[in-house]
Amino acid sequence: MKYKFLSISIPIILLVIASFYITAQFIQPSPKKEFTSATGSKDGQYYKTALLYKKILEDEKVKVNIVTSSGSMQNLQLLQDKKVDIAFVQNGIELNEKQKHLKAIGSIYYEPIWVFYKNKKYTIDYIVELTSKKISVGVEGSGTNHLALQILKDNGISKENSTLYSYDSSKSKKLLMNDKIDAMFVVGSANSKVIKELLEDSSINVFSFKRSKAYSRKYNYLESLSLYEGTIDLYRNIPYEDSNLLATTANLVINDSLSDELQRLLLRKLFTIHNKKGLFEKNDQFPNISNLTIPVSEEAQRYYTYGDTWLEKIFPYWIASNLDRLKILLIPLLTLLFPLFKGVLPLYRWSIRSKIYKWYDKIQGIDKIIDELNLVELKQNLEELEKLRKEIKNETKVPLSYMGEYYDLIMHLELLISQLNIKIASK
Structure with a gap:
């Protein structure tokens, strides 16, 4: 997931920087006062x-x-x-x-x-x-x-x-x-x-x-x-x-x-x-x-x-003048505005869900080997999952709109802890 984020964001950032650099070459320097x-x-x-x-x-x-x-x-x-x-x-x-x-x-x-x-x-x-x-x-x-x-x-x-x-x-x-x-x-x-x-x-x-x-x-x-x-x-x-x-x-x-x-x-x-x-x-x-x-x-x-332009009416003259000279930079901004808007929402969703999904690797790894563990290993993994539950509740904060994914994580974690307790009790 991290690789996917970098593969999307880095080209966009580089494109923005390149566009600003190219258009900046066409901006005249500030006039001599x-x-x-x-x-x-x-x-x-x-x-x-x-x-x-x-x-x-x-x-x-x-x-x-x-x-x-x-x-x-x-x-x-x-x-x-x-x-x-x-x-x-x-x-x-x-x-x-x-x-x-x-x-x-x-x-x-x-x-x-x-x-x-x-x-x-x-x-x-x-x-x-x-x-x-x-x-x-x-x-x-x-x-x-x-x-x-x-x-x-x-x-x-x-x-x-x-x-x-x-x-x-x-x-x-x-x-x-x-x-x-x-x-x-x-x-x-x-x-x-x-x-x-x-x-x-x-x-x-x-x-x-x-x-x-x-x-x-x-x-x-x-x-x-x-x-x-x-x-x-x-x-x-x-x-x-x-x-x-x-x-x-x-x-x-x-x-x-x-x-x-x-x-x-x-x-x-x-x-x-x-x-x-x-x-x-x-x-x-x-x-x-x-x-x-x-x-x-x-x-x-x-x-x-x-x-006077609307900028000259609002700002002191030389500020308005410099802002007007920089208007050419709107060209790359407007050019990239649509694809950026399309990319920002998925990236935002990914960043929120990544707070939840980063724990699933650990839970899934324990779940796959739970039947092969001896008593000592079961207790060690149980202790590890207890710490993980505490860490998730204290450190993982998400918007209300993503609480469904958050409670799914807690539910799966509780289910795995319960299975570990049952396994330990049966040994």
Whole structure:
């Protein structure tokens, strides 16, 4: 019986071990809990947002490294060269052939396009009126530069008929205030120090896009926004009149080497950081994947569609992630589940009955030779059976459903003891 048990159980155990080993080869190792993010300059909104991510993700034991840059175009190059894993990129920028492997994971907030010009007692109603003027279009490689040149081009303004400078926002502000240039473009949040100072300066006007809706029809990544009188400061009435603005969005773009786990963790945090109402944003408007000019990653698409998995809702993120990675081990388990269930019940029955049957060899051996024993041998076997009866009653415990076999054993034992007593009495 012991041999039969081993012949059944050992192959099953070996099969389970082999199945787990083979499937384990297909499980990816745990991702590195670290990534590098490219922002913009240290005084920009991208950098401030990256610092916020760093603080929140460090609570999840994820290390975040921050790299500054000149802006969106350089950030895409850093991603292409695999020097960073994540980058802030202004929506509307197209990828080149070498960057097709880069993917977006979402828009996170509006980035208005501000055009400031010197207040010379007249209002500029159309961009074309900046022809022949001195205009700062932002640092080369920045999203501001890319978008400003596009808007100017649409209005027939170029280096041939105007003077264009590639200055950063701080230098452009100083030059505009000192009347060294006529206008400047800047893309950024209304909370930016540079933009606030320009809005507060009575010698500077903010351009109102009368045809903002036309631009938003022409470019699906642009949206018409309204900046109402007094929105920035009600007491000082800044701005002093309503303005129409154009806005793009700030996007997060990733290298394809960034693990799915880190993508999902970052997306989960984005929904807690950027879903609140802002100056231009509505509640739960961001993050989103609407009107992106860069393709969305498959993992991000799944997250926006289905949200957290049931494991992520129950367990802390990294526990849920590891459990999800181990789901492939269910393949051998499910494969072996049916035959195991079929084999477990007979093995259980055998283990219970073996407690009873192990005594039958001894009883049967005595029963076969009882007629051949002399008086001394009969007494010895009787004494041995008495000990056996005591041992069985004290050590053999079985479930109630198997008490029939147990009492059969006791009955046969008592019968053999009785026969021995009769034999002894007759000697």
